[in-house]
Amino acid sequence: MVIYDLICDARHEFEGWFNNSGDLVSQQEQALLRCPVCDSLAVSKKVTAPKLSKKSNSTLVSYPQQRQGQPVTNLNSSSVEAYSKLQSMLTQVHKYIESNFKDVGNKFADEALSMHRGDKELNSIRGTATAEELKGLADEGVTALPLPVKPVDKKKLN
Ligand SMILES: [Zn+2]
Structure with a gap:
């Protein structure tokens, strides 16, 4: 049978x-x-095709990830395009912020608060803050936006 x-x-x-x-x-x-x-x-x-996850779109940022027996070049071309657009967009965002925002390092919370209170001139700053500091800022009504992760520069990897 x-x-x-x-x-x-x-x-x-x-x-x-x-x-x-x-x-x-x-x-x-x-x-x-x-x-x-x-x-x-x-x-x-029925020709049994290799099973592809239906969720392939939602795992966009985890590429390149080879699926079973599937070469990466078989990825949906529009996903690849969207991914590379996103990468270059993120790179631009980081470039913009690096050249236009003053780096205050781990003094971010202090600086942001001083500006908020009017103790310091308003300025665009970037830096790091702990979760606790961010909560303190939020309590004072200061909005701090987390930056998206900087894309890996492939040229620098080699
Ligand atoms: Zn039928």
Whole structure:
């Protein structure tokens, strides 16, 4: 007994049970093999494609990640394009911030608070802050935006 995954020309999928592999062919030849849904005679063995995760879009940033037996070049080309656009956008954001925002290092919270209170001239600053400091800033009504992770510069890796 052999079981085949079958598919008709209207893409109905069903299982076919046969005594042996030749039985499938002879049933097809005698027009005995029909789709149980639409009665179509155009039934063929389903080609089993490698299973791809339906969530491939949501894991965009985890690429390049080779799936089982799938070369990376088989990735949906629009995802790749979107990913590289995102990368260059992030690079620009970081470039802009690095050249236009004053780096205050770990004094970020102090500086932001001083400016907020009017003790210091308003300035665009960047720096680091602990979760506790950020909470303190939020309590004072100061908004600090976390920067997205800087993309890896591939040229520097080599
Ligand atoms: Zn059908």
